[in-house]
Amino acid sequence: MLKSFEHVGMTVSNMDRTVDFYCGLLGLRLHLRKKQPDGSDLVFLDAGGGMLEIVAPSGGAARAADVPDGTAGMRHLTFLFDSVDETFAKLEAAGVEVKERPRLAFNSEVLHKIAFLRDPDGIIIELAERKE
Template sequence: MIHKLEHIGLFVNDMDASVRFYSEVIGLKLVHRARLEDGVELGFMSFEGSDNIEIELIGRGSSDKPDNGKVHHIAFTVSDIEAEVERLKGLGVKLLDETPRVILDGVKIAFFFGPDGERLEYFEPKQG
């Protein structure tokens, strides 16, 4: 029986830059960072007080190694998407959506990119 989503693994080229991005831009905290015997570095990040879902940053050292699969995007729920998009602009984050899009009769979404070109999404649920 599956109980929950454990984590999302994401290849990164620069662990320090990715930890900084996910901390400062997204608001995650670094829970644990370790290097495995084979040299691969891992960084587990989650929201304060919500350790039940994590993003696992997987340091691969260089972009020429195969990804062994793709993650299309990671979505984060926000309460004021317009304010969050403006905050991203102020931080110089590369945006796919300069303004939020409305889908499904009221859900707002906006895509942007992380430091390795990973696609990220802010998601504001339909109001009322």
């Protein structure tokens, strides 16, 4: 029997920069950070309803590539906030790369407002809020 969503794994080029982004700007909480035997850095970040498992290989990593339409793969990570507008303004002021400014969600049965930005490695991050 399914209990819950646990985590999603991702690779990044710089762990310090990534932790600063996800914890400092988005509000995730550092659950675990350790060095792996192969020299890579590993963290688990608590997102409230699941975690991100992040690995930074010792040799770095190339910037993420978007998944083209019609290709299977992970398209973006979505985080739920009280206010997309307030969160977007904070991130934009911090110099985060903007992909799509806040707008009403097309799937209004689930979400009210969304926006899209990129993390330091180019991974697409969706900010979302639900109707009250």
